[in-house]
Amino acid sequence: MKRFVAALLLLVAPASSPAWAQEMVSVKPAVVIDGPTLHLGDIFAGAGARAEVVVGTSPAPGRRLVVEAAQLAALARMHGLAWRPLMAGERSIIERPGRPVPQDEVVELLRAELMRLGMPAESELELPNFAAPLVPVAALLNLGLEGLVFDAAQGRFAATLVVLAEGQPSQRLRIAGRALATVPVVVATRRMAMGDVIRAADVRLARLRVERVRPGAAEAPDQVVGQQLRRPMTEGFPVMTGDLGPPPVVAKNALVVMTLDAPGLSLTMQGRALADAPQGGVLQVMNLESHAVVEALATGPGRVRVAMGAVPIIR
Numbered sequence: 001m002k003r004f005v006a007a008l009l010l011l012v013a014p015a016s017s018p019a020w021a022q023e024m025v026s027v028k029p030a031v032v033i034d035g036p037t038l039h040l041g042d043i044f045a046g047a048g049a050r051a052e053v054v055v056g057t058s059p060a061p062g063r064r065l066v067v068e069a070a071q072l073a074a075l076a077r078m079h080g081l082a083w084r085p086l087m088a089g090e091r092s093i094i095e096r097p098g099r100p101v102p103q104d105e106v107v108e109l110l111r112a113e114l115m116r117l118g119m120p121a122e123s124e125l126e127l128p129n130f131a132a133p134l135v136p137v138a139a140l141l142n143l144g145l146e147g148l149v150f151d152a153a154q155g156r157f158a159a160t161l162v163v164l165a166e167g168q169p170s171q172r173l174r175i176a177g178r179a180l181a182t183v184p185v186v187v188a189t190r191r192m193a194m195g196d197v198i199r200a201a202d203v204r205l206a207r208l209r210v211e212r213v214r215p216g217a218a219e220a221p222d223q224v225v226g227q228q229l230r231r232p233m234t235e236g237f238p239v240m241t242g243d244l245g246p247p248p249v250v251a252k253n254a255l256v257v258m259t260l261d262a263p264g265l266s267l268t269m270q271g272r273a274l275a276d277a278p279q280g281g282v283l284q285v286m287n288l289e290s291h292a293v294v295e296a297l298a299t300g301p302g303r304v305r306v307a308m309g310a311v312p313i314i315r
Helices: 002-011 069-076 103-116
Strands: 031-032 036-038 053-058 064-067 093-096 125-126 141-151 156-165 171-180 182-188 203-211 249-252 253-262 263-273 281-286 293-300 303-307
Touching: 064 069, 093 249, 103 141, 103 156, 103 171, 203 249, 249 293, 253 281
Parallel strands: 031 093, 253 303
Antiparallel strands: 036 053, 064 093, 125 171, 141 156, 156 171, 182 203, 253 263, 263 281, 281 293, 293 303
16 A cells, blocks of 8 residues: 555656646545556546546556545645545545456366377366466456476476456466366266166266276266166266166066967967066066966067966966
8 A cells, every 4th residue: 555655646746736626526435447547537526637647557457445535635735636535534445347367268278288298188177276367357368378397197287377468467377287087977967766767868978087987887878878777866977887777678567468489389368567577588477367477588568478388486
């Protein structure tokens, strides 16, 4: 604050009270400015012809500056403005809006440069302590890197981020992080219950860090689409192949067509499935005429085949 006040006092020479500065001016209690310089009219309302006089630099983007009553009085006296405080502790608070540099843009800049140094394109970049610098809201932004170093064995990198934006001096920020290997993984796009059959829209392919993926995670959608879940699935979690099984083509208690094939003979009869069974699965079926229970092989939706000479199961 003292340096700012000194800058205000040194920027312009003292002026005697001119004839035009007879009307009382008032202090603007809260001011929002976009530019890099602070003018007399930003602080005082009614400054007239002297409103455009530059009295200092504006705060950095995202910061604010408080001009207290003593400094206000000094500024008014220097520039011949008739001002008296209306209340004790009167002051002017000057704010300059700012926006953070998008971390995604920094990551993409790093990715392009690190790939030139041998980093795999599928790596995930981690910037654990990145504090985004602020720039003026409407300023054009240009980012650059200086002194980039990359340890491929450890996956660690470091560089100086150069931020160029209109309306403020260039900024340099030291950044460091890691490039982490990733693998393709199938993840759920919605919450699913046990017994649901997975559709193409229920999953998507993503890349996750190697250390976050358990053995047995599905790596391609065709490994899971059409399979039935043996346990509930949470949205965004990897689909494990061990949690899947073929969907049933025969449902428990459903009526089925029982077929018995033998050389020169083919018999069909109606039965009731006593369990679920996938294609090719073995299940018990009750013959609705004889009420005998036999083992059969599920051959398709609602169809089973009974082996020649199958012995009824005593229940």
